[in-house]
Amino acid sequence: MRLVYCILTTIVFSFLAEQVFAWWSLAVISFLSAALFYLSPARGFLSGFLSGxxxxxxxxxxxxxxxxxxxxxxxxxxxxxxxxxxxxxxxxLVGALVGGFAGWSGALVRKYMLPAR
Amino acid sequence: MRLLRTLLLLFFTAGLIFLLDQPLSGLPALGRLLDPVNGWAAQAEPMGQFTSQDINLEALELPATVFFEERMVPHIVAQSEHDLYFLQGYIHAYFRLWQMDFQTRAAAGRVGEVVGERMAKDPRTGKIRNAVLEFDRGQRRKGMVFGAENSLEAMEADARTKLMLDAYRDGINSFITSLKFKDLPLEYKLMGFAPEPWTNLKTALLLKYMADDLTGYTEDFALTALRDALGTEQFNFLFPERRLQSKPVIPEGTAFAPASLSRPSSPPDDSVWVHFSSKAVARLDDYETAVGSNNWVLGGVHTRTGAPILCNDPHLGLNLPSLWFEMQLQSPEMNVYGVSLPGAPGIIIGFNDSLSWGFTNNYRDVKDFYEIERLNAGQYIFDGQSKNFDKRVETIGIKGKPDFTDTVYYSLHGPIMYDPSFPDPLGTGRLFAVQWMAHRASNELAAVYLLNRARDYLAFTEAIAHFECPAQNMIYADRAGNIAIWGQGVFINKWKDQGRYVMKGNTSATLWGEKIPVAENPHVLNPAQGFLFSANQITTDTSYPYWYNGYFHDFRSDRIYELLTATAPATVEDNMNMQQDVVSELARAGMPVLETLLRPDTIARAEWQGALNADSRDATRFQVFWELFYDKLWKKDFSGTLYPSPERTLDILLNDTSVAYHSAIVQAVEQVRQNWQDSLSRLAGADSWYEAKNTRLTHLARIDAFGYQHLKIGGWGVTINAAKPTHGPSWRMVVSLDKDSIRAFGVYPGGQSGNPGSPFYGSSVSRWAEGKYYRLLFLPRNAKGAQSQTHVWTLHPKGK
Structure with missing residues (x-):
């Protein structure tokens, strides 16, 4: 369920961010959501990928x-x-890959800095 | 380990984003482009959703309205001249910004700044060079910016055109400043640059770009080489100054006023001419793509309604976005409709509520070359004295590379276009300066300004007097029933042969002399024959008192003359049909002779009458045969230079006196017989004429996906419907100047929008190819009915 929420959040906020910022705000949002939703690296990728x-x-x-x-x-x-x-x-697919790698990165960074919950 | 993995991934992700954010090896910045929110999909215009809007524009003086028709033709109704040209600039930019930007960059030799480097073989030297840089250097060296700056000074010195230019520029810039990345035309996203503020110089550059397109030939080099190689007699036989049977623009027998200037006498000896030691090989691709045009006007005696009918179809490069933008401009002093050039204010070809006018290229030679005798780096010799060059340092940007600096030396003849670092068409590496009418400070915009407002013939003549270069055959008709034509431009009173060949630049004997007074330009008002026409043929018969040369063509004008003299009182539809005429005089006259020689083979079926119809196979058979034959006949002696014209070739073919060439002709026919059959069989399955010739619309940035190929249209350069592969009728117009109203029809290949994502990008392409027209909606002044138009922009001066 967390994955689904993360995806929905990423989609909505990426869409909003792209109204003001450049295309790569998709990556920033994917990164942040994957971290904030405490996704595992694999799910981080999946979330960013599907969102993009x-x-x-x-x-x-x-x-x-x-x-x-x-x-x-x-x-x-x-x-x-x-x-x-x-x-x-x-x-x-270009958006998906960018989102995917950003989500994966977000999840990894989160895991490195805040390993457990 | 975990840290390393995390950092690696972060680095990779950042790198991916970074790479997708830049253009790489010819690819656009994919991230920016493929993002649908701000990238490509922002230019996917919704169908049928162009809506009425209220727009606030600070710079407007008074409220204004723009009515849009279904096919996006804007009708601007403004209450002041300023507002009118401001809105024209705003609307040009709204629909065509990238095109305006790119064309003026091309004119100024600034393509490399946005395109970068493109390595290709230089046709002059065979070396691999940056073709974009060579193009940019050529523009600088021929003095495009120099000419534009001169003209800009003249345009800004005239209060009328200054107002026009300033308001137009402000309108464009008001649109540009409203744009975010998302709103930029797609080509900017593909090519990775952004619009810069518009300047009046850009408008001047665009006008010089047209002058270059229409007068910028370098055939003087080939003619010089050929004259030396062939000897006078053979040269004059193959390259006659005029074709005797030409039907000139000004009807034969028209009385010309006596010349106020006497013709200068030719220099007594050969010392003024430049010679080329061997028959060098010239690069003449610019000559072969020579553009043409047709216009004609029928006086009331020749029309069904008794009202004059004026027709014009200028043949120019077939590109997208289209060269032309159709619109109506209405202010308290003026009501005019026609086609405009995105990048310049006013209506160039069209009609107003009193009269109509149209242009064809005049083709009198206004560009001459001089060999410069250099004394040292900064000086050259003139009449035995040393003179200093003016230097102009040209800094040419190349995207992703350091700038290139080119120093161009200006002599009193003009800029040195060719030198060892930028060789002439013959590749001699000698120094040649170019003297060109387009360098002069002319104000063609004043002509446009006055023409748009002209009410009668006198006002028309006063208007066109400002049109100096490119010289045009300007045809005229008004609702009072007058018809007229002028071979208009500024010309030099030359001695015979002056400037037809490359001249020595070290003597005052070759200098350009006085200008011929404009009033003495060839013209005629209401000729007895009751019709007038021009199709790039010679301007006058031999009774015109001044000497001139040029690059004239005859096949289309011969055919127009034939049709105009043959038809009973004509209707608008008859004139439309005439613009679609595809009968080749060359095929009609030349085929019987060629077939006699080709026996037992036949070129076409017996019933074929020389019409180059789109689906004709006979047309393909003849055209392929002619191209092979023409090339074979002249290739041995003229390869790489200039061939005798097709007109001259036909005359030789038909004429008994050409015994000298008879065996060459017989031989050429024999030699191409097999080749011709092979060429035809290679076309098998796609051998209808339109498939074989491939008339196409090419995107200005050569993006194939944004162009159209194999348009189903007949014709060739020799037919009235002059649809060649990349040149053709760029605007077809038929105007009937009835007593109570003006009925006008027109079409151009393309569409009003320059956006490849718009339904209006290519919306007129098939109609143009089929030879159909739109009825042009010419709103009368204070038209209340206009309110019923589909889309209306209501424009308010902000805060007023």
Whole structure:
């Protein structure tokens, strides 16, 4: 359950932070949430990964559907990907990996500094 | 151990973020770009959600309104001149900011600052060099910034154009300052730079960019080399100064006013000319992509309604975002509609409530080269005296590399464009200065200002008098029924052949002389024939008192003349159809002769009449044959220089007197026979004409994913619908100037938005390719009906 709360928190606060700060605020939030929720390193990664994936995928899907896939199709061609969907997934995977590593880092740092609860 | 692991991971994560935040080896900063919140998806414009807005803009003097049509054409209704041009700048930036930025950077030779290094083989020397740097250096060396600065001074000295420039600049900057990273056009995110504040110099640069596109040729070098290599007689035969059967822009027989200046006599001997020892190989790609255009006007006697009809389709580079931006500008003194150039205020081609005008390139030579005899690093020889160069140190930025410093030396002829470090098209490494009308302090914007407000022919002539370079064939029609055309620009009263070849720069005998008074430029008002046209053919017959040379083309003008004289009273639709005409005079006239030589093979089916229709296979067969034949015929003697023009080649092909070339022609046909069949079989399956030629729209940053390929459109450079692979009709306009109203139609390849993520980025592409038009909505003054437009921006001066 803690994992789910952590993911929800990460998604909401990353989304808010990205309104003001640059794209990497996703990493900062993933890092902090994984630490504050006392996740294990593996779960820290999972939390950040899923948060990044879900956030970036849903924001881009929302925009892409309203846009009639015009831009995602062009972006896919730009990156030599087979289609709009694959572009959305690949782009979101970048967010997922960044979130994942940040969450893992957060959890590890927490574990090093505050090993037990 | 745990500490090490933790630190390692932290380091890795930070490194990952760092790397994704920078552009790396040609890739954009992926993190910034792929983030949907602030990156790419912020430019995915929602369909059908362009909404009405209330906008507060501090700098506005009075409230204003902008009506947007369904296809995003803005109609600005402002109450002061300042507000009008302010809003035009704001709207240009709103739709086309990156394009304006990039084009003016290109004009100024500042592409490297944002693109960095691109290594490629230099076509002049065969060495691997940074192609972007060479481009930037070329821009500086030909004096683009020098010319723009000169013109800026003239534009800012005129109160009217100063107001226009300042208000326009402020409008752009007001939009730029409202942007966050998220709002930046996608290309900025892809290329990793940000807009800088707009300046009036940028507008001047954009206008010089157009001048360069239309007058910036270097064929003087090839002609000089060819004249030396061929000898006078053969040279004049193959490269005649004028084609006798040309139908000039000003109808034959039109009386020209006697010249107020007498023609200077040519220097008595050969000492003024530069010679090239061997027949050197010139690089002439800029000449071969020469751009063209059509315009014509029918007087009331030739139209169904009795009202004049004016048509114009300027042929320019086919790029996205489109060169043109369509709009209507309305202020208490003015009501004008047409296409504007993002980066410059005013309407360039269009109509107002009294009259309409259009342009084609005039092609008279206004760019000449001089060899400079250098005395020492800082001096050169002129009339036996030493003269000092002016020096201009050009600092050229290269993203990710140290700046490059290039010193450009200015002689009294102009900047030394070519020297050993930047060789001329023949690769001689000698010093050549360029004298170019675009270097001069001209104020074309004053012409635009006055043209947009002109009410009659007199006002039209006063307006265009300010248009000095690039020279244009300016066609005119008004609602009173007048039609006119001017070969307008500023030209030098030259002695015969002056500037057609490279000249010695060490003597005053070759200096440019007086300007020809503008009133003596070739023009005609209401000619007896009742119609006028231009398509880059020669301006006048031989009765024009001044000498000039140029790069004229005839096939399109011949065809326009044929159609204009053949049709019964014409309708708007007839004129639209004429703009789609794809009949090749070259194919029609040349094919019978070529087929005779090609027997037993035939080029096309007997019923084919030379129309280069999009799905025609006959067109492909002829075009491929002609390209191979033309190349084979001239390659041996002219490889790498200039070929005799297709017009001249056709004349030789048809003319009995060309016995000298008969065997070469027969041989060339024989030699390409097999090659032609092979080329055609390679096209198998994609051999309709549009597939074979591939007319395309290329994104300005060469991003293939943002372009369009293989557009289904016929035609070629020799046909009225001059859709070549990367050049073509950039704006088609047909205007009927009826007594009670103006009916206008237009279309351009692209769309109003410059954003590849917008539904309006390429929304007109297929309509343009199909040859269909939009009815242009020209709102009358104080139009209440305008309120019914889909989207309205209501603009308020903040705090007023």
């Amino acid at each position: 994936l879900i956030l970036w995928l849903s924001v881009s899907l929302y925009a892409d559907i309203a846009n009639g896939h015009i831009l995602s199709t062009r972006m896919a061609a730009l990156f030599h990907l087979p289609g709009a969907t694959s572009f959305l997934v690949v782009a979101a």
